[in-house]
Amino acid sequence: MRMSKKAQYAVRALVSLNLSSHGLPVSLKDISEQENISLNYLEQLFVKLRRGGIVNSVRGPGGGYLLARSAAEIKMDQIIDTVEESLMPLSCMNVDGTCSRGTECATQSVWHGLGKQIRSFLASVSLEDLTDDCRQQSSCRVANC
Structure with a gap:
């Protein structure tokens, strides 16, 4: 399974936000420059992240x-x-983990189990864990990922 650029950029941007914030709002322009991600693309991602309750926006000067x-x-x-449709390991799997071929799929249980393992692992890793990992690196820049 490959994570899309959308998911990778969202995670990188949020680590950058967490590293830079210090309790104050961080502009998308700053994140864009730090992470070398298009400002327009970040704006689209942050609309989804705001709607998903991951970030809050602050308007005005210094916003x-x-x-x-x-x-x-x-x-x-x-x-x-929040930014993707699914975490399923195969495109033929439905959101609930079932195979679109139903009982005709001999490998459905393997892929369903893999999907559960992937979700379980990702649910065990917090944004703080990623930020701490980044801080421990000598040249802490998320864009190096």
Whole structure:
């Protein structure tokens, strides 16, 4: 399974936001420059992240974005679900984990199990975990991922 650029950029942008915020709003322009992600693309992602309750926007001079709750409470699966359609390992799997071929699919149980393992792992990793990992690196820049 490959995570889309949309999911990768959302995670990178949120780590960057968490690293830069210090309790103050961070502009998308700053995140765009730090992460080398198009400002227009970030604007689209942050609309979804705001609607999904991951970030809050602050208007006006000095405005930008803040995390809507603590980084420890924001899990990777929530971020990906907010910007993506599905975490299923195969395109033929339905959102509920069933195969579009029904009982004709001999490998359905394997892929369903893989999907559950992937979701479980991503649900165990918080934005704070990712931010701490980044801080421990000597050259902490999320864009290096």
